Amino acid sequence: MLSFTEENYLKTIYHLSDSGAKAVLTNEIAEAIQTKPASVTDMVKKLAIKNLIAYEKYYGVKITRQGKTEALTIIRKHRLWETFLVEKLGFNWGEVHDVAEQLEHIQSPLLIEKLDEFLGFPSADPHGHPIPDKNGKFKVARQIPLAEAIGKKAIVRAVKNSSPSFLDYLSKIGVYIGASLHVLAKMDFDASLEIQIDGKKKVYISKEASENILVTE
Amino acid sequence: MLSFTEENYLKTIYHLSDSGAKAVLTNEIAEAIQTKPASVTDMVKKLAIKNLIAYEKYYGVKITRQGKTEALTIIRKHRLWETFLVEKLGFNWGEVHDVAEQLEHIQSPLLIEKLDEFLGFPSADPHGHPIPDKNGKFKVARQIPLAEAIGKKAIVRAVKNSSPSFLDYLSKIGVYIGASLHVLAKMDFDASLEIQIDGKKKVYISKEASENILVTE
DNA sequence: TAAAAAGTTTAGATTACCCTAAAAAAATAA
DNA sequence: TTATTTTTTTAGGGTAATCTAAACTTTTTA
Numbered sequence: 118m119l120s121f122t123e124e125n126y127l128k129t130i131y132h133l134s135d136s137g138a139k140a141v142l143t144n145e146i147a148e149a150i151q152t153k154p155a156s157v158t159d160m161v162k163k164l165a166i167k168n169l170i171a172y173e174k175y176y177g178v179k180i181t182r183q184g185k186t187e188a189l190t191i192i193r194k195h196r197l198w199e200t201f202l203v204e205k206l207g208f209n210w211g212e213v214h215d216v217a218e219q220l221e222h223i224q225s226p227l228l229i230e231k232l233d234e235f236l237g238f239p240s241a242d243p244h245g246h247p248i249p250d251k252n253g254k255f256k257v258a259r260q261i262p263l264a265e266a267i268g269k270k271a272i273v274r275a276v277k278n279s280s281p282s283f284l285d286y287l288s289k290i291g292v293y294i295g296a297s298l299h300v301l302a303k304m305d306f307d308a309s310l311e312i313q314i315d316g317k318k319k320v321y322i323s324k325e326a327s328e329n330i331l332v333t334e
Numbered sequence: 335m336l337s338f339t340e341e342n343y344l345k346t347i348y349h350l351s352d353s354g355a356k357a358v359l360t361n362e363i364a365e366a367i368q369t370k371p372a373s374v375t376d377m378v379k380k381l382a383i384k385n386l387i388a389y390e391k392y393y394g395v396k397i398t399r400q401g402k403t404e405a406l407t408i409i410r411k412h413r414l415w416e417t418f419l420v421e422k423l424g425f426n427w428g429e430v431h432d433v434a435e436q437l438e439h440i441q442s443p444l445l446i447e448k449l450d451e452f453l454g455f456p457s458a459d460p461h462g463h464p465i466p467d468k469n470g471k472f473k474v475a476r477q478i479p480l481a482e483a484i485g486k487k488a489i490v491r492a493v494k495n496s497s498p499s500f501l502d503y504l505s506k507i508g509v510y511i512g513a514s515l516h517v518l519a520k521m522d523f524d525a526s527l528e529i530q531i532d533g534k535k536k537v538y539i540s541k542e543a544s545e546n547i548l549v550t551e
Numbered sequence: 552t553a554a555a556a557a558g559t560t561t562a563g564a565t566t567a568c569c570c571t572a573a574a575a576a577a578a579t580a581a
Numbered sequence: 582t583t584a585t586t587t588t589t590t591t592a593g594g595g596t597a598a599t600c601t602a603a604a605c606t607t608t609t610t611a
Contacts, residue, residue, distance in 0.1 A: 122568065143589055156569050158590055163567095167342040175576055175589060206448040216442045225433045339598065360559060373599055375560055380597095392559060394604055 131188035140177030189253035195221040196242035210316040245270040258333035271332035348405035356395030406470035412438040413459035427533040473551035488549035
């Protein structure tokens with residue numbers, strides 16, 4: 118069984134390795150987990166002994182199949198709890214993360230299965246992030262242009278047009294791969310969209326831009 | 335802020351001092367918490383420094399007003415979570431303790447207020463134990479003879495007749511102060527009761543006995 | 552009430568996690 | 582390609598919670 122701390126490291130490493138097949142570096146983990154590189158080195162050795170990651174000195178860390186499975190059950194728990202907090206307890210979208218961060222460490226497989234059922238087996242959390250099923254698989258959602266997601270919440274997965282000027286524009290307004298967008302409204306006169314990013318900043322996006330951002334619901 | 339471990343000690347000390355105004359002894363705590371007396375001594379000093387208990391060497395420990403307040407918020411959380419698990423997730427009465435033992439340590443006052451509201455501000459958990467309100471007060475329930483609690487769940491508070499033979503009989507069938515009884519049925523022909531003790535053992539109790547056991551709903 | 556037993560505390564280790572400072576390796580720049 | 586900078590690891594400690602064994606109090610028993 119994993120400790121609270123080991124679970125946090127593993128989850129973080131999973132998220133950091135999500136984009137790209139490259140090894141995750143010590144400093145990245147330290148930054149993400151708000152700790153010192155020396156502490157990361159210690160923990161990373163422990164996780165390697167337990168076969169949850171492959172660790173090569175000075176090179177970095179890769180998550181193993183077994184580690185991925187563990188990480189996915191933690192993520193499943195996190196997202197189910199977030200869904201519960203918003204849907205059942207009436208929390209706001211932005212208030213749930215810290216509490217879910219604690220709840221994800223509760224150990225009880227039965228609890229999670231019952232919670233899943235109680236929530237009606239949701240496939241995404243309130244941010245639009247997919248919830249893995251009990252075998253660690255998520256439903257692969259089809260990518261659609263943001264322009265087709267009126268009124269919905271969606272996660273940015275890719276861009277069609279990857280010209281520097283477009284990417285620059287996106288980063289300027291705060292849109293990035295993985296961002297959670299809520300498409301609040303479509304303007305009739307020019308088909309521009311009003312969107313909310315990560316439950317916070319609201320911005321307007323032109324028709325052109327909205328057709329070049331690919332999202333999953 | 336208290337650690338997970340400090341919370342467990344405090345809650346245990348609260349429960350042990352519940353019956354009687356005597357000091358709680360090191361060995362009692364060690365027994366209850368499944369640890370060694372030496373460890374208890376260490377922790378008890380820490381809690382005393384934080385003014386949660388009064389500790390006198392070789393004599394024992396008494397919980398302070400401040401300690402009581404802390405203990406009651408933990409107990410409130412525990413009992414609200416137990417109620418949630420049974421009422422909303424469909425757990426059985428007997429399955430909830432271990433999970434609630436974990437959930438009671440989640441830190442978020444807002445979560446607890448929202449959970450309380452979601453559950454309809456219950457005044458007792460599924461075992462019949464009263465749930466303190468957010469100021470640590472519980473509704474003082476009136477004591478009634480068990481004979482008047484047909485179909486209900488109730489906690490044993492006292493006995494009217496305290497003859498040794500009656501007490502002996504009670505302990506033999508498994509009824510004790512604090513036990514949680516569910517009165518399943520009343521037999522028509524002799525007014526005896528079928529009861530379930532702590533969600534486990536089912537026994538029959540005579541009319542005489544049922545009139546001499548005082549309970550709160 | 553003195554001796555034995557029971558209960559409690561202290562001393563000294565252990566484990567998990569984290570830290571700082573210094574050493575070592577890898578990446579970058581001149 | 583050597584020197585400099587950056588990154589990572591090692592060495593050595595610190596704190597929280599636990600333990601065993603030995604020392605010390607208190608209670609019980611004879």
